[in-house]
Amino acid sequence: MQQAQNTKDKVSMRQLAMLYIITGFVPAIRFLPSYTALVAEEASWVSPVIAIIPIGITIFFLHKIFSRSKDKSTFDIINTILGKYVGNFMIFIHLVWVLFLLAYYTRLHGERLVSAVFPSINITFFIVIALVVTSFVLRSGATAIARMGEFITPIVILMFIFLTVFLLPKVRIDALLPVYFNDTIPLIKASLGTFSLFSYMVILLMVSTKITGKEKTAKTWIEAGLVYFIMLILLIVMTVGLLGSTVTSRAASPFLIIAKQISILDTIENIEAIVVAMWLLSDAMLIATMALVSLNIMKYFFKLSDQRNIINIMLVFTYIFSLGIASNRFEIDTFASNIIIYFNTIVGFGTPALLYIVGTIRKKI
Amino acid sequence: MKRFLVISILLILSIILISCSQLTGSRAEIDKIFNTRIIAIDKIEDNKVLYTITSKAGIAAEQGQQAVKTTTIITSEGATVFEAVRNMLQYAHKRPHYGHTEFILFGEDTAKDGILPYLDFISRNQEFRYNAKIYIVRELTANSFLEKLNSGDLYLADRLSIIEDNSNKLSKSGRVTLAEALFVFSKENVSTFLPVISIAPTKAGESPSEGKYDMILKDYAIFDQDKLFAFLDDELSMGVNWxxxxxxxxxxxxxxxxxxxxxxxxxxxxxxxxxxxxxxxxxxxxxxxxxxxxxxxxxxxxxxxxxxxxxxxxxxxxxxxxxxxxxxxxxxxxxxxxxxxxxxxxxxxxxxxxxxxxxxxxxxxxxxxxxxxxxxxxxxxxxxxxxxxx
The missing domain is CATH 3.30.300.210 (Nutrient germinant receptor protein C, domain 3)
Structure with a gap:
């Protein structure tokens, strides 16, 4: 039984990278064009490039930490480097944060569908559907979710490329230029948006205790990062280039707005269903992945032999928390731009940096 | 047993999604939907909004006769565009759907007061598309423009669409989408131009036909921020295009x-x-x-x-x-x-x-x-x- 459970948990670093592309792309579509357009206006599309520097440093830290601890789980590595008490405290902070993100993204999944596609449907309907699906998926274990990621990520990328082909020629250059030295400060601030999304990489490393291919950490994440960066730059170029920075910064779903403008040879229109399909597939992966990370941390933290026993309890908690997290969309948006972005940045950069510095001083890596 | 349970739940959910109107309130039969292609917005007395929508309403031809292609026009009033949209539901024979709206018309007087307040609902509502085109109706309200032109020779939206395509051959006007208009309106100290449509009595020989009008798409109206400032003539409009x-x-x-x-x-x-x-x-x-x-x-x-x-x-x-x-x-x-x-x-x-x-x-x-x-x-x-x- 235990052996079967272990097989279900095996995930390769490459699969994690694929999962990252899809889980990072959902919040990017919703949040990045509006946030970067508000902060950096025409220059917003350059902001992912600025984020490459801190992300490169983070990948370096992670490679140093993980490549020399092939047989240890992320939790073991944290405890080895920081010691039992501080390490467990760090893991606990991550648990609280991931549970919060799980509830937040579950709520956003419902909010987005209600505000953009189905305005007259009760949000709980979408939240319950998402959690029921997640409940079934979680029972299959990390390996099954990672394989789902391997299958769904290329589909989502292909959908995105398809939309890009029709949207890119409509982009207005005057909406994207000028970019100059006086944009440096806004660009640094806007790059925080991209970097905060990169923090999910650290969270994903807790998806399983059996991660293989750690020796290729840097190579795998640089490759995935490049694909992700290109997608982010195209995403911002298309939204800001078509709507302008002012309209983009005020739009709740700018990518859906521009997708609705696609007309193929003045004949085929209304293909925004592709965007909705992208949302649903990516949301399903994001929620399932966050739930899996939460379960895995809880399993480690509470020394559980089988995490399946707590799936339903956790999802009921997620349901209640997702509805109670905010009373309306405005509160959620304020919360995202005032708290989540900064906490993500601290977790995303702080955890690897702390582990690397302490590990180097204590000669544990 | 477990597999049977999962399949049962999926089946129940599918049936609920396609047939339960209580749960999915936006569901509607296709024959009960009014697919709007043109919307017209006018400001009337007491600062109220006169809201007009049109869709196809072809009447089948009798043997040997040509089908009459009239357009169904529904109007409504309200303190805001949204209220007018909802008030319309009190008597509209079908439920309006705005996903296929191609043209947004504003009457001249409304445009002089500023069109941005009226564009708010359209840019906010999830059904509209930002590639809908905006036109300013010269010397008339947008509503009377549609009423006068609804003669039955061609659906109004088809007629506007054909004239719009033909206008490329003259370049004395053009098309401006909602996205383009919002892009310019969001800029400080920049003005913009929108195409103008008007009507003129259809000429049969030397005298105008009784009650029949042509739709004319030419010239631009220029805007100071969102307020209509002036109409340009043919040559100035072509100058803009150059x-x-x-x-x-x-x-x-x-x-x-x-x-x-x-x-x-x-x-x-x-x-x-x-x-x-x-x-x-x-x-x-x-x-x-x-x-x-x-x-x-x-x-x-x-x-x-x-x-x-x-x-x-x-x-x-x-x-x-x-x-x-x-x-x-x-x-x-x-x-x-x-x-x-x-x-x-x-x-x-x-x-x-x-x-x-x-x-x-x-x-x-x-x-x-x-x-x-x-x-x-x-x-x-x-x-x-x-x-x-x-």
Whole structure:
């Protein structure tokens, strides 16, 4: 039984990278064009490039930490480097944060569908559907979710490329230029948006205790990062280039707005269903992945032999928390731009940096 | 057992999703949906909104007769556009759906008061698309424009769509989408232009037909922020299209040596704008290159000689230069940058971005323009000489 459970948990670093592309792309579509357009206006599309520097440093830290601890789980590595008490405290902070993100993204999944596609449907309907699906998926274990990621990520990328082909020629250059030295400060601030999304990489490393291919950490994440960066730059170029920075910064779903403008040879229109399909597939992966990370941390933290026993309890908690997290969309948006972005940045950069510095001083890596 | 349970749940959910109107309130049968293609917005007394929507309502033809293609028009009133939309549901025979809205019309008086407050609902509502086109109705309310034109020869939206496509052949107007309009309205100190439609009695012989009207799409209306400022005439509107690189085709009339008209058809055109700042202040060179074909000559002179072609070339260049200079002078007199030239200057001088944008109204009127026009006459059509040339 235990052996079967272990097989279900095996995930390769490459699969994690694929999962990252899809889980990072959902919040990017919703949040990045509006946030970067508000902060950096025409220059917003350059902001992912600025984020490459801190992300490169983070990948370096992670490679140093993980490549020399092939047989240890992320939790073991944290405890080895920081010691039992501080390490467990760090893991606990991550648990609280991931549970919060799980509830937040579950709520956003419902909010987005209600505000953009189905305005007259009760949000709980979408939240319950998402959690029921997640409940079934979680029972299959990390390996099954990672394989789902391997299958769904290329589909989502292909959908995105398809939309890009029709949207890119409509982009207005005057909406994207000028970019100059006086944009440096806004660009640094806007790059925080991209970097905060990169923090999910650290969270994903807790998806399983059996991660293989750690020796290729840097190579795998640089490759995935490049694909992700290109997608982010195209995403911002298309939204800001078509709507302008002012309209983009005020739009709740700018990518859906521009997708609705696609007309193929003045004949085929209304293909925004592709965007909705992208949302649903990516949301399903994001929620399932966050739930899996939460379960895995809880399993480690509470020394559980089988995490399946707590799936339903956790999802009921997620349901209640997702509805109670905010009373309306405005509160959620304020919360995202005032708290989540900064906490993500601290977790995303702080955890690897702390582990690397302490590990180097204590000669544990 | 577990698999049976999962399949049962999925089946139940599927049945609920497709048939339970309580749960999915937005569900509607296709024959009960009013697919709106044109919406018209007018401001009426007490600051209320008159909201009009149209859709196809063909009446089947009897044997040997042509089908009558009338358009169903529904109107509603409200304190805001949204209230008018909801008030309409009290008597509309079908549920309006706005996902296929192609045209948004504003009456002249409404446009003079500003169109942005009315665009808020359209840009916010999840059913509308940002590629819907905006038009300003001249001398009428948008509602009466639709009512007068609904004669039954062609669906109104089809009629507007055909005229819109045909307008490319003249380049005396154009199309502006909701996305483009919002893009410009969001810019400080920049004006914009929107195409104008109007009606005129249909002529049968020399006298107008009783109760029948033609839909005319020509000219631009220019806006100071979101308020209608003035209507441009044919030549000024074409001047706008030359500067904005929106000329697709068109006609240039020049005089042959015997003062008879020669019609040139514009085949290709390209406008480039080069802004620069020097000790003389802001300057801007507008370079236009275009090609034409000789489409018609009413002259009996031989105009297809090298010398005559050169003269025609110079004449057409002078004509275009005059159109462009006229619209530039007009815009500068009114302190209205309807061309969005601030973007060209900001792109060239990014360090001056804030200063240029903040003071653009004053700066725009001080720009010294230089218009350079270069053209070529490519060819003519199936006969080389005039059929009546000497």
């Amino acid at each position: 500067v904005k690189n929106r000329i697709l085709s068109g006609v240039i009339l020049v005089d042959a040596p015997d003062k008879k008209k020669v019609a040139m058809e514009i085949i290709q055109s390209k406008t480039s704008i080069k802004p620069y700042i020097d000790e003389n202040g802001l300057q801007c060179t507008i370079s236009i290159k275009f090609n034409t074909n000789i489409a018609e000559t009413m002259s009996t002179e031989k105009i297809f000689t090298i010398e005559s072609i050169d003269i025609l070339k110079q004449l057409q260049e002078m004509q275009v230069k005059k159109d462009v200079e006229n619209i530039l002078n007009y815009a500068q007199e009114k302190d209205m940058d309807i061309f969005g030239l601030v973007s060209n200057f900001v792109m060239k001088y990014p360090m001056m971005k804030n200063e240029l944008r903040a003071n653009w109204r004053e700066l725009f009127s001080e720009i010294k323009f230089k218009v350079e026009v270069d053209s070529n006459i490519n060819t003519t059509y199936v006969i080389k000489e005039s059929a009546t040339s000497k």
